[in-house]
Amino acid sequence: MAFDSGSAAFAPWEDPGQKPLISFKSVTKRFGNFTAIDNLTLDIFEKEFFALLGPSGCGKTTLMRMLAGFEAPSEGTIMLDGQDIGPIPPNKRAVNMMFQSYALFPHLSVADNIAFGLKRSDMPKSEIAGRVEEMLSLVQLSQFASRRPHQISGGQRQRVALARSLAKAPKLLLLDEPLGALDKKLRQETQFELMDIQEKTGTTFVIVTHDQEEAMTVASRIAVVNHGKLVQVAPPDRIYEAPNSIYVADFIGDVNIIKGLAKPESDNRYAIQWCENHAPIIGTSQHAFASDDICHFAIRPEKVSITRDRPTDRTNTMQGKVLEIAYLGNISTYHVELPTGQVIKAQQANNRRISRRSFTWHDSVWLSFTDTAGVLLSQ
Numbered sequence: 001m002a003f004d005s006g007s008a009a010f011a012p013w014e015d016p017g018q019k020p021l022i023s024f025k026s027v028t029k030r031f032g033n034f035t036a037i038d039n040l041t042l043d044i045f046e047k048e049f050f051a052l053l054g055p056s057g058c059g060k061t062t063l064m065r066m067l068a069g070f071e072a073p074s075e076g077t078i079m080l081d082g083q084d085i086g087p088i089p090p091n092k093r094a095v096n097m098m099f100q101s102y103a104l105f106p107h108l109s110v111a112d113n114i115a116f117g118l119k120r121s122d123m124p125k126s127e128i129a130g131r132v133e134e135m136l137s138l139v140q141l142s143q144f145a146s147r148r149p150h151q152i153s154g155g156q157r158q159r160v161a162l163a164r165s166l167a168k169a170p171k172l173l174l175l176d177e178p179l180g181a182l183d184k185k186l187r188q189e190t191q192f193e194l195m196d197i198q199e200k201t202g203t204t205f206v207i208v209t210h211d212q213e214e215a216m217t218v219a220s221r222i223a224v225v226n227h228g229k230l231v232q233v234a235p236p237d238r239i240y241e242a243p244n245s246i247y248v249a250d251f252i253g254d255v256n257i258i259k260g261l262a263k264p265e266s267d268n269r270y271a272i273q274w275c276e277n278h279a280p281i282i283g284t285s286q287h288a289f290a291s292d293d294i295c296h297f298a299i300r301p302e303k304v305s306i307t308r309d310r311p312t313d314r315t316n317t318m319q320g321k322v323l324e325i326a327y328l329g330n331i332s333t334y335h336v337e338l339p340t341g342q343v344i345k346a347q348q349a350n351n352r353r354i355s356r357r358s359f360t361w362h363d364s365v366w367l368s369f370t371d372t373a374g375v376l377l378s379q
Contacts, residue, residue, distance in 0.1 A: 010047070010220065011235075012045040012046070012047075012048075013043065013045060013221065018045060019082070020043035020044060020045050020079075021044060021045055021046040021048075021080065021081055021171065021172065021204055022042075022043065022044040022067070022078070022079065022080055022172065022204075022206075023042070023043050023044075023077075023078070023079040024040050024041055024042040024043075024063070024076065024078055025041055025076050025077045025078070025079065026039055026040075026041055026075065026076040026077075027039070027040045027041070027066070027073045027075065027076035027077070027078060028040070028073065028074050028075040028076055029059075029062055029066065029071060029073055029074050029228075030074045035228055036059045036062040036228050037059050037062055037063060037066075037073075037228045038059075038227070038228040038229050039075075039076070039229075040063075040076075040228070040229065040230055041230075042223060042230060042233065044204065044206065045204075046171075046202075046204055047202050047203075047204060048204055048205070048206075048220045048221060049194075049195065049198050049204075049205045049207070049218055049219050049220050050204070050205065050206045050207070050219060050220065050221055050222075050223070051206075051207050051208075051209060051214075051215035051218065051219035051221070051222045051223065052064065052206065052207070052208045052209070052223050052225055053209060053210070053212065053215040053222050053223065053224050053225065054210065054224060054225035054226055054251075055210060055226070055251075056210060058225045058226050058227060058228070059225050059227070059228040059229075060208045060225045061176065061208055062228075063208075063225070064097075064174050064176060064206065064208050066078060067080075067085075067095060067172065067174055067206065068090055068093070068095055068097045068174055069085070069088065069089060069090030069093050069095070070090060072086060073086065080093070080094065080095070080171065080172065081094070081171060094170050094171040094172065095170055095171070095172045095173075095174065096165045096166070096168060096170040096172075096173050096174070097165070097173075097174040097175075097176065098161050098162060098165040098173065098174065098175050098176065098178055099161075099176050099178075102149075102157050102158060102160070102161035103161070104149040104157060104160060104161060104164075105149075106148065106149055106150060107148070108148070109145065109146050109147060109148060110136070110141060110144050110145050110146070110147055110148075110149070110152065110160050111132050111136065111145040111146065113149070113160055113164055114132045114135050114136065114160065114163050114164045114167055115128055115129075115131075115132045115167075116164065117164060117167060117168055118131060118132070118167055118168065121168055123168075131167060132145075132167070133145075135163035135164075135166060135167050136163065138163060138166070138197060138200065138201070139159035139160070139162060139163045139193075139197065140159070141156060141159055141160065141163070144156060154182055154186065155182060155186045155189070155190055158178065158179065158182065158190060159190075159193070161178075162178075162194070162197065166197075166201060166203060169203075170203065171203070171204065172203070172204050172206065173203050173204070173205050173206070174206050174207075174208075175194075175205060175206070175207040175208065176208050177208060177209055177210075178194075178207065179191065179194075179209075179211075179214065180211075187214070188217075191214060191217045191218050192217075194218060195217075195218050207219070212251065212252050212253065215236070216236045216239075216240065216252070219235075219236055220235065221233060221234060221235050221236075222234065222235070222236055222239050224239065224247075224248050224251060224252070226247060231244070231245060231247055231248055232244045232245065232248045239252055240252055240253060240300075241375075242375060243298065243375065243377070244377075245377060245379055246296050246298070246377050246379060249298040249375070249377065253300065254300065254301050254333075254345060255298050255299070255300055255301075256298070256299050256300075256301065256304070256344050256345055257296050257297070257298050258272070258274050258281065258296070258297045258299075258342070258344075259274065259294070259295075259296050259297075260272040260273050260274035260275075260280075260281065260294075260295060260296075260297060261273045261274075261292050261293065261294060261295070262289035262290070262291070262292070262293045262294075262295040262376070263280065263291055263292070264289065264290070264291055265282075268284045268285055268286060269282065269283075269284050269371065270282070270283055270284070270285060270289060270295070270376060272295060272297050272376070274297070275340045275342075278318070278339075278340070279317075279318075281297055281316050281374075282315045282316055282371040283297055283371055283372075283374055283375075283376050284371055284372050284376070285375070285376035287376070287378065289376065289378070293378070294378075295376050295377065295378060296376070296377045296378070296379075297374050297375075297376055297377075298374055298375050298376075298377055299369060299373055299374030299375075300373075300374075301333060301345040301346055301347040302331075302347045303369055303370075303373040303374065304344065304345070304346035304347070304367050304368070304369050304373075305346065305367065305368045305369065306334055306336065306346040306348055306358075306359065306365050306366070306367055307365065307366050307368065308358070308359070308363075308365060308366070309366065310366045310368075311366060311368045314368035314369060314370060315369075315370055315371040316368060316369050316370070316371065316373075317366055317367070317368045318338055318344070318366070318367050318368075319338075319339070319364065319365070319366055319367075320336040320337050320338045320339070320344065320364075320365060320367060321336065321337050321362060321363070321364055321365070322334055322335070322336055322359050322360065322361055322362060322363045322365055323335045323336060323337045323343060323361070324361075325359075325360070325361065327350075329350065330349065330350060331347050331348065331349055331350060332347070332348050332350055333345055333346070333347050334346045334347070334348065334359060334365070336365060336367055344367055346367055
């Protein structure tokens with residue numbers, strides 16, 4: 001995770017004295033009768049690796065295009081380093097954008113692709129070659145300087161596009177699905193390269209992606225966007241462990257969601273009546289629920305234990321039958337059908353080299369979890 005957002009060393013969003021680099025202030029964007037961005041307010045800080053995450057059509061690309069200057073807000077203002085950038089044309093903004101297609105010039109060498117924007121800038125010609133070499137070194141492509149784009153791999157082309165985007169030292173770099181064209185293994189490797197480059201340069205990165213795993217890996221904070229609104233903005237660990245809504249819990253990772261009625265017990269502890277003639281689920285919540293409020297208990301599959309015998313040391317236990325098994329190498333996911341018909345997913349690590357499954361289809365098993373393993377959500 002870029003800059004280790006979980007540490008006190010880098011969390012400017014928690015410091016009231018810190019001024020944001022980017023501020024969306026009550027921004028709305030309409031295309032005819034369609035509202036793409038709906039009264040959105042958001043701050044992004046210097047040196048962040050910030051992710052805009054959401055499904056196709058949620059508005060995240062529109063946000064990026066407004067930052068780049070390709071679209072103008074219908075209402076509200078966008079500030080960059082204290083300046084309203086609305087009237088500033090795209091080529092005059094201290095912003096650069098890297099597209100998914102990379103948009104490299106096929107007839108130019110790697111070095112000339114990186115130098116292209118510098119030759120049209122105010123940089124003295126005598127300094128351009130040194131800057132190009134600096135960028136080649138940053139992305140570890142010095143030995144490929146004279147090659148054409150078709151003579152290097154997809155991952156290397158991605159790094160050339162990144163070097164070209166960073167060459168003019170923008171305050172802000174926008175990345176539009178930058179790894180979408182790479183295969184999964186190369187994409188994972190490149191994510192860490194991106195994080196390393198972002199940390200070395202200190203440039204603020206804003207990435208648009210629909211890939212939850214990618215956002216969780218690279219970002220200091222994630223903004224989950226849906227229908228033009230911010231649903232939750234938080235570091236990845238908070239988004240995953242403490243989602244603020246059913247939408248976020250369901251969108252990020254895998255989750256079990258059980259609907260019930262909240263029965264306050266003591267302090268933050270609740271009994272959740274989820275099915276008649278079944279023991280209530282005991283859970284905790286930082287948000288208050290009144291007696292008989294509708295609630296949703298969300299718990300990740302890796303926090304649900306699966307055993308042959310009923311455990312005696314867990315607050316919550318429920319019996320069921322193995323319906324499906326998904327073997328994913330490092331883990332197995334068991335889909336367990338409860339007597340109510342509801343299916344709960346539990347995960348178990350395969351920590352032996354050749355793992356014999358503990359359970360198979362139609363086995364009777366017990367699921368269990370602690371009272372703090374899940375979160376209680378109202379919506």
